[in-house]
Amino acid sequence: MSENRENKTPQQAAENAPGARDHAAQAEQLDAADPLGSAVRDRFVLDDTVYLDGNSLGALPRAVPGRMAEVISREWGELRIRSWDESGWWTAPERVGDKIAPLIGASPGRVVVGDSTSINVFKAVVGGIRMAGKGCTEILVDATTFPTDGYIARSAARMTGLAVRPVEPTRIADEVTERTALALVNHVDYRTGELNDLPGITNALHSAGALAVWDLCHSAGALPVGVERYNVDLAVGCTYKYLNGGPGSPAYLYVRESLQERFDSPLPGWNSHADPFGMTSDYAAAEGIVRGRVGTPDILSLLALEAALDAWDGVAVEDVRTKSLALTDLFLDCVAAYAPPGRVRSITPYDHGRRGSQVSLECSGAAEVMAELIRRGVIGDFRQPDVLRFGFTPLYTSFADAERAARVLGEVLRALPEEDAAPGAGG
Amino acid sequence: MSENRENKTPQQAAENAPGARDHAAQAEQLDAADPLGSAVRDRFVLDDTVYLDGNSLGALPRAVPGRMAEVISREWGELRIRSWDESGWWTAPERVGDKIAPLIGASPGRVVVGDSTSINVFKAVVGGIRMAGKGCTEILVDATTFPTDGYIARSAARMTGLAVRPVEPTRIADEVTERTALALVNHVDYRTGELNDLPGITNALHSAGALAVWDLCHSAGALPVGVERYNVDLAVGCTYKYLNGGPGSPAYLYVRESLQERFDSPLPGWNSHADPFGMTSDYAAAEGIVRGRVGTPDILSLLALEAALDAWDGVAVEDVRTKSLALTDLFLDCVAAYAPPGRVRSITPYDHGRRGSQVSLECSGAAEVMAELIRRGVIGDFRQPDVLRFGFTPLYTSFADAERAARVLGEVLRALPEEDAAPGAGG
Incomplete structure (x- = not known):
């Protein structure tokens, strides 16, 4: 240079x-x-x-360049439409999710990959609001959040009739009330690098009957998150930072197993249908984390991410x-x-x-x-x-x-x- | 074989x-x-x-394999973060949109690329509902639509308090009323290959004061659409069919110029902010079609699509x-x-x-x-x-x-x- x-x-x-x-x-x-x-x-x-x-x-x-050359030339170029089955394209969102899962302390079947972080924040916040009690009137949003979370959370609240209250992460335990549906918090502050107290804040939210929705963009791949150990309800994260998935690689959504049945996505695309190729006009959500999917998965980026995650082998x-x-x-x-x-x-x-x-x-x-x-x-x-x-x-x-x-x-x-x-x- | x-x-x-x-x-x-x-x-x-x-x-x-090898090895591998500026990553959603625009009869600045078709249907339908008059109580959805449009339209209607009425495309002119906010219609029926009457249906909707939202998945790249000629209000389409962008390549959103100022996205991510790097907690929508963006664009898939569109040179x-x-x-x-x-x-x-x-x-x-x-x-x-x-x-x-x-x-x-x-x- x-x-x-x-x-x-x-x-x-x-x-x-x-x-x-x-x-x-x-x-x-x-x-x-x-x-x-x-x-x-x-x-x-x-x-x-x-x-x-x-x-x-x-x-x-x-591992990425060689794998992508194969995906493009062989899977797309030669097998073409057959690759949806034969190359495992259709199930890639769950398969890559299962590869991310151990990095955030999740079991298989809890993580699905696809769409951007912002889109997944929308799914998680609306989904969380819909799980909350009828009396809830507000959501809390990390006052120091990366901005997109705040913008999307406000849209989610607007579309569900709730209020948004920005609260510093250290104040959430004091500010949560029985009217709080959930709090959306960044695990690590994008600006200062401060690690927020995920176990403590999650516990405080649960004590008040609220859900904990964590944004793991700046923590996953850099430190153990322990989403299951600490009973996180919903989480999202990007894959292009510490997971090295490539520019704008797809984000992921984590939904706690016990909440998956109640997860009612605001973006119920055909990929989250129980019978996607039935092509029925009535929507019926798939079981499990598949219901976090929306439209046709972005295969090139998803498979680049999958290859990138091989860098974690044995780590x-x-x-x-x-x-x-x-x-x-x-x-x-x-x-x-x-x-x-x-x-x-x-x-x-x-x-x-x-x-x-x-x-x-x-x-x-x-x-x-x-x-x-x-x-x-x-x-x-x-x-x-x-x-x-x-x-x-x-x-x-x-x-x-x-x-x-x-x-x-x-x-x-x-x-x-x-x-x-x-x-x-x-x- | x-x-x-x-x-x-x-x-x-x-x-x-x-x-x-x-x-x-x-x-x-x-x-x-x-x-x-x-x-x-x-x-x-x-x-x-x-x-x-x-x-x-x-x-x-x-053109795609060579271009992707360059994007991965040079732009991501060597330039890394600098590519957001130096390789034009940041502006790719609009640039690729401008490359699709002539194929659907749109001027530059009317099309933005990113997210799946389902996500763009959500943006278009909610955005359209928000532009409609206060007295509107329903939206019409093509009864023969590819299913995801129907699922997403119902979610959009649920979140905005409107009803959904499925109507055969040929019946829309008869069924639209002054209470109809918009109709979401497939330009070509995915099952039968029937081409619906885009000019006539759009006109009928406008005569009743409703907006026309078209799904171009099965027409764009196969026939002239004429979105501007026929005054289409909003449109979406995928890019992996007749546009050959690759498996699950990002979809696009068209918003008529005169409506862009009123387009109020339900997914206002940081990429649609007027000053995305200002990192302010208050949301202010960007001018123009940029406000159709959401999160960080999926660069690998977007640039594969861009290279794929070169196949249209001189066509x-x-x-x-x-x-x-x-x-x-x-x-x-x-x-x-x-x-x-x-x-x-x-x-x-x-x-x-x-x-x-x-x-x-x-x-x-x-x-x-x-x-x-x-x-x-x-x-x-x-x-x-x-x-x-x-x-x-x-x-x-x-x-x-x-x-x-x-x-x-x-x-x-x-x-x-x-x-x-x-x-x-x-x-």
Whole structure:
């Protein structure tokens, strides 16, 4: 990309940044001892950049290009219509769902893949409202949610005659009432990387007779979710972040087994019919998670995702969590060591119990700082008005990556002192 | 596939079927004079079968495998997150919409691609209901519709407090009242191949103050639709039939320009926001057709579709219509000549003005007959209880294909006399 790219040896690095020798050596040791080390990392197509934007778009798994060539040329090109049966296209939404299920702590038959996250939020919120008691008059929505959840939840409430009340996740236990049908909460805050208390909030909601609907976009694939262990009622998530399914790959819907029979979808397409090829004009919902389907599944994207999920073979999500915390620990330590004092401030909690798998740093002139980081081969992203986001995907992010990212950040911050940096809000 | 496959010369064929020599020679002449002949046909991956199921899943355009390899390896694998801007991912839903627009008679900025047909039916029906006058109490739904439209329309009506009344398309002009918000109608009947009177029905609806919402799944790409010429209000369609976008490729939504400002989507995801990266908690709909978007677009499928649409370069949809009618004419003539008398009955109208681009034949034992046709290399499909469907895609179906399909059908029907054929309902 540019000659500015940072490819220094740890020794060279140590000449520039305070404490760099120690941290670089520490990173090397951690990588050497990493059970998810190069064997898993080699399942991805990587280059000499440090890619810390896997919380937005995961890197390409090596299995995908070959599999997609086969899907396109053989399954579509040669078998054509026969592939709906012979290549297992028709059942892919459930089959890929069963492949995601263990990553979020679900049994088979609880997860179905298809449509975007926004569409699945609509299914989950309307479906949840329809399961709630007659006296319910409102739903709660995480006040810090990724915006689409809020927009869709308001549409769902409008169409079912309920009110929407935005509530900070930490306040849900206090704010839920017997009139609350459900709360829609983000497991990890997309902006700050804060991990919300899924077991505690779910329990509090249940104590008040409300359902817990979780958005797992920023947690699934980065940490154990435990949807069944903690009795989550409904959940949705995307698959293009830590699950590496590709740009805009289809999202998923989880419905707790005991609620599936009562799940009454607002989007009852022919794929969720008990007898889809009966072509009857009367709708009868299929049994089980199939009723979360809508229209014809998007096969190319679904099968790319399926191939991408092979990168998880033999990987325990608990090990991913351990590495994730070690990566973000190291990054935060390195930032503290390398960045000019007071120049950045982490808005991601230091407490492991409250941290997801990203680090967000408040930084004046963040837009310009991120642009320069990217020019120097460290890919994170910028969120308005002044946040630098760095996502850590344990399957392919190394400790050396974390150290190098912090080191380059230190260099950029020294090259762009605060007084020179433009306000981030302009970016 | 099997040694039964039919690869006879016209001369050999003539020995077996009455009138075959004439029809085979006629097919040869028609192919030689076809302006959409082999140059366009060569844009598709074909084999020695006769593929007449393009009304269910279009054949693979040759441009797709190479383009997808590039999208996956270069745009996703190398550029990764940068591709949202640099590779034009973000604007693909509108860009691909503009590529579909001329095929349905729309100007740029009227069509957006994304989500399944069922999801787009929901957007169109709820959006249409919200545009209708306060006094409206019902919507009409094509009584012969592909089932998913009916299921989704009933959900849309349930969520907006309206009633649903199924009406035969030919009866809509008589049944529409001042209380009708809209009618949802299939342009071509998926089962019979009958072309409904889009200009007349649209006019009748408008005269009563109702909106016309058309499902173009079985017409777009096979005949000129003229959505703007005939003042269609809203329309949806899939892209995996005559548009050859691939299995489950994303559907599209058309909204008439003068209605776009009033289009109030029930699925207001972050992609339809006026400032999607502002990440504000308040929703403000984007201007124009962008407000038909919902969540993150499904890039792999969308770009496969975009590449597939290159097969239309230099092709006028009027020429496609001319060839389509000539193909189905020839097929019907050949079936009349080759099939044992009274053994099959076309439920597709002979009148050109009422015929889409498929021929549906009622036939006892249809399931078994279709299975045997497929074994002999003629790929159509079976619809319960007793319908053989043959779709003709003028971009790649030749007149020789049409003649051969009818000839093989005649052979199969003679090999499976009516008394031996199992009832189709079992298939």
